[in-house]
Amino acid sequence: MKFYLGSIARKITRKASCSVLLLINPSVERQPCQHIVVNGFDSPQTKKTIEASFVVANALGAKKISLVEEISQSKVAVTVDDDRSLRRATLRKEKLSRQEQTRVKDVIKKLPLEMTNKVNWTTQSIFGKRGYSIGHYAKVVRADLLVMNAEENLGFFDRLFPHDIEHILAELPTDVLIVNSNSHE
Amino acid sequence: MNKTSSAKQFVVDLPKNIFSGFVVSLIALPLGLGLALASEAPPIAGIVAAIAGGMVVSVLGGSHLTITGPGNGLVIVILSAIIGLGEGDLYQGYLFTLAAIIISGILLFLFGLFRLGSLSEFFPSTALQGMLAAIGIGILAKQFHVMLGFTGVKGNTIKQLALIPDSIKSVLMNLSFEFLLASSIGLLSLIFLFLYSRIRNPIFHLIPAPMWVVIASISVIYYFDVVRNNSQILDPALMITLPKDLIGSLPRPDFGKMLTSEFIGHTMSITLVAVIESLLSIKAVDKLDPLKRRSNINKDLRALGIATGVSGFFGGLNVVTVIARSSVNVNNGANNRSANFFHAAFLVVFILLFAEQIQKIPLPALAAILVYTGYKLAAPENLFRIYKVGKEQAFIFLTTLVATIITSLTTGIILGIIATLIVHIFLNKSSLLFRQNWLKPNVLMYLEEESGNYYVSVKNFCSFLNFFKLKAKLDEIPPTEHAIVDFSLCEFVDHTVMEGINDYSQGFSRNGGVFEIIGLDVHEAGTEHPFAIRKNLPGKSFFNLSISLTRRQRLLQELSNVLKWNYLPDPVSNHGDLEKFIYFKRKWINYSYNSLESKEKNSLLFDLSYSEGAFIAKEDLKSTFLQIRAPYKMPVFVLDKENLMSSFYGLSGLQDIDFKEHPDFSKRFFLSGEDKKGIRSFFTDDLIFFFESHPLYYIESKGDSLLIRGKERLASIQEIKQMLAFAEQLIKLLKGKKT
Numbered sequence: 052m053k054f055y056l057g058s059i060a061r062k063i064t065r066k067a068s069c070s071v072l073l074l075i076n077p078s079v080e081r082q083p084c085q086h087i088v089v090n091g092f093d094s095p096q097t098k099k100t101i102e103a104s105f106v107v108a109n110a111l112g113a114k115k116i117s118l119v120e121e122i123s124q125s126k127v128a129v130t131v132d133d134d135r136s137l138r139r140a141t142l143r144k145e146k147l148s149r150q151e152q153t154r155v156k157d158v159i160k161k162l163p164l165e166m167t168n169k170v171n172w173t174t175q176s177i178f179g180k181r182g183y184s185i186g187h188y189a190k191v192v193r194a195d196l197l198v199m200n201a202e203e204n205l206g207f208f209d210r211l212f213p214h215d216i217e218h219i220l221a222e223l224p225t226d227v228l229i230v231n232s233n234s235h236e
Numbered sequence: 237m238n239k240t241s242s243a244k245q246f247v248v249d250l251p252k253n254i255f256s257g258f259v260v261s262l263i264a265l266p267l268g269l270g271l272a273l274a275s276e277a278p279p280i281a282g283i284v285a286a287i288a289g290g291m292v293v294s295v296l297g298g299s300h301l302t303i304t305g306p307g308n309g310l311v312i313v314i315l316s317a318i319i320g321l322g323e324g325d326l327y328q329g330y331l332f333t334l335a336a337i338i339i340s341g342i343l344l345f346l347f348g349l350f351r352l353g354s355l356s357e358f359f360p361s362t363a364l365q366g367m368l369a370a371i372g373i374g375i376l377a378k379q380f381h382v383m384l385g386f387t388g389v390k391g392n393t394i395k396q397l398a399l400i401p402d403s404i405k406s407v408l409m410n411l412s413f414e415f416l417l418a419s420s421i422g423l424l425s426l427i428f429l430f431l432y433s434r435i436r437n438p439i440f441h442l443i444p445a446p447m448w449v450v451i452a453s454i455s456v457i458y459y460f461d462v463v464r465n466n467s468q469i470l471d472p473a474l475m476i477t478l479p480k481d482l483i484g485s486l487p488r489p490d491f492g493k494m495l496t497s498e499f500i501g502h503t504m505s506i507t508l509v510a511v512i513e514s515l516l517s518i519k520a521v522d523k524l525d526p527l528k529r530r531s532n533i534n535k536d537l538r539a540l541g542i543a544t545g546v547s548g549f550f551g552g553l554n555v556v557t558v559i560a561r562s563s564v565n566v567n568n569g570a571n572n573r574s575a576n577f578f579h580a581a582f583l584v585v586f587i588l589l590f591a592e593q594i595q596k597i598p599l600p601a602l603a604a605i606l607v608y609t610g611y612k613l614a615a616p617e618n619l620f621r622i623y624k625v626g627k628e629q630a631f632i633f634l635t636t637l638v639a640t641i642i643t644s645l646t647t648g649i650i651l652g653i654i655a656t657l658i659v660h661i662f663l664n665k666s667s668l669l670f671r672q673n674w675l676k677p678n679v680l681m682y683l684e685e686e687s688g689n690y691y692v693s694v695k696n697f698c699s700f701l702n703f704f705k706l707k708a709k710l711d712e713i714p715p716t717e718h719a720i721v722d723f724s725l726c727e728f729v730d731h732t733v734m735e736g737i738n739d740y741s742q743g744f745s746r747n748g749g750v751f752e753i754i755g756l757d758v759h760e761a762g763t764e765h766p767f768a769i770r771k772n773l774p775g776k777s778f779f780n781l782s783i784s785l786t787r788r789q790r791l792l793q794e795l796s797n798v799l800k801w802n803y804l805p806d807p808v809s810n811h812g813d814l815e816k817f818i819y820f821k822r823k824w825i826n827y828s829y830n831s832l833e834s835k836e837k838n839s840l841l842f843d844l845s846y847s848e849g850a851f852i853a854k855e856d857l858k859s860t861f862l863q864i865r866a867p868y869k870m871p872v873f874v875l876d877k878e879n880l881m882s883s884f885y886g887l888s889g890l891q892d893i894d895f896k897e898h899p900d901f902s903k904r905f906f907l908s909g910e911d912k913k914g915i916r917s918f919f920t921d922d923l924i925f926f927f928e929s930h931p932l933y934y935i936e937s938k939g940d941s942l943l944i945r946g947k948e949r950l951a952s953i954q955e956i957k958q959m960l961a962f963a964e965q966l967i968k969l970l971k972g973k974k975t
Contacts, residue, residue, distance in 0.1 A: 130351065131711050131712050132298065132532040132533070132534060132535065133298060133529070133530050133531065133532040133535075134529060134530050136532075137530070137711075137712070137714060138714070140712060141712075141714055144683075148683075173685070173686075174685065175682060175684075175685055176682070176683075176685075177680070177681075177682040178681070178682070178712075179677070179679075179680060179681065179682075180677050183676075183677045184680050184682075187680035187693060187695060187725075188680060188682070190695075190725065191680065191691075191693045191722070191725070218676075218677075221676075
């Protein structure tokens, strides 16, 4: 099933200075929300987003949260040409994903315990295009809700060359909650 | 491995590589001369290309076992450049073309520098094969006349094809002795080339077929020269001429036409074909590498670019990676790049020492070699194989083939791409899927943190248009790991992708990893996804022969009933741990069929289809094997008939283990293995006596199981019974030894 976001809805999603929740299958009967996928990449907004996702999980009774750290391919800085560069790239990736995991785990440790202990959370680092991989991942693991950071300053080129949240808006793999943490400040 | 030990290993491997380089140079010499002549360039141009290629690419390249030199594919483009740019004057055309070659070398270098190697994935595999077939027909059409002794036939491919009956007729009409001699040299050479792979004699195969042709035809010419005192038995136009002074007569590339659109067009098509031919060959050779290394494609392209520039400067043709010579290289035991260097070095020696003999090579013999290569490229089997994949693939193949012959190579391949696209749109009944998702990322790959498996999910569609994206991700997975590719979110998978994925799957199983493809079962059920069901995937039997059994199969079935074993006639492409046997190190296993398995599952008899070499040098073989589980852990060894070949193995580091007290056994058998002490204590007197008193089999142990093979062909029922009896007694003896 494909979803189409009209131009007004699109504009609201982009320009709204508050958080936005997009539902792809609105229904009167409540559908249980089991699994939430949250972005965990390195950004000042991420901390708030992760916190928000735990709040939502507790409120909706979701059992599982996956924190996905998207790591840009350019960070690996090794192109795989032959066996030796493949080995180097693999080692470097392992190191990067370890770093990212500790960073995300640190964020969660700082959250109040009563918030996190009811939810089963895991981390997953993905090397790939930011914004795109998480949407594809949410689809693969059949997540019910995807929680993303809001983006700042979307210009004309961001629409021409879609990135981050634009990929998600183009395909809407699941319900999406865009957390705008700037508005609280 | 540290520096000193790898240097030591290099020295240890040197004899193997020198030997292999020598054998390859024996093919490279006639092919180099022939390919240059076929493109209307001076014969030495091909040798210059091979020498430049060997010297430069072996030092700067990024692949391990490839041989570089003048390529078959380029004959047609270089020919049309020489004729087109020369406007009647062939030598002037050659000088202009040299400039085009130098520029294409620079372009090739830039291709490698900007890592554009992966762009070659953008060509649908069927269209590429159609293009190669068209090149083959082009070579065949032109050289057929030369093979019969006519050098004057001009015109495009279609015209030349149409003139073939005329040439045959004029041979039959014109019964002068010189004429008959020329055409019979050509024809006999061609017949010999076709029969060569049928003769499975290792000593005979030590010298490659093209060299046999050259040696035989030179001796004929010498016979007339010396015995009959007739030094000009053949028309001088049918003989090779080399420049007297090699250095002094260097041609000067003429950049005069550099800015004309014609020149640019020729340069582009030369570059395009050079890139395609090289990348296809590098990929194919990587599959044959016994050490399972991965080539650095972009580094190799840079080296090929430099080599082409050097070659063009010295009057040579383009340097590309060539598959036929490379697979001969692999088969003769080369294991590093130095073999390529030595092949070039031997060519230098040949040119300096045997210039006079080389000029005795009659053109019909060389033309026969080219007709054979052309035929191999355009063989009708290729079309049947593609037709089996699907009717629409045959359509794409024929479109590209015809378009390439009628127009030019670049137009042909572009039309091939368009035809493929149209077929895809037609099969989907809409172009929406492709238009919407072409430029979007569609591949997700991550390391599952719980299981440690690599998971790859592909979305929307996956065809030649975006296969490079999937490939880039798959290349990042070490082939020793467990990879899962999921197509369940993907609506359309084309033939190019299925073929590419199959290569990965085989690469993983060679390296001990696991490559699983999931999510395609859904596609098989749906009628709108016919591409997905085409390719054989591991673990599946892919075509059904059980409808009618042959006589041999019925006898096998009866035998299985007597023995109470299980018989399965169907081909199975899941061949377990066979690849771990040394015998299959340089061979490529296709599928096994007619398998007989004992109830306890410790003996398995099967016919196996496997191949040696790749592409036009590929030889498909079928033999019967028996694999039995060893009663206990045995040393790893190979026991084979002692022959001339085994003394060459001695040269390449594998040593024959001889027993002083059993001179007869040592003389008849070639026994080798790493663990010499273990093997010596394993081969006790009664075991040696057993081998001496029974028929000779090829026997290999890999520790936990034994592989037994009779002759290098399918065994008859009688032979199978003997083999089974032999194995039974052997196992009994081994079990007795244990207690």
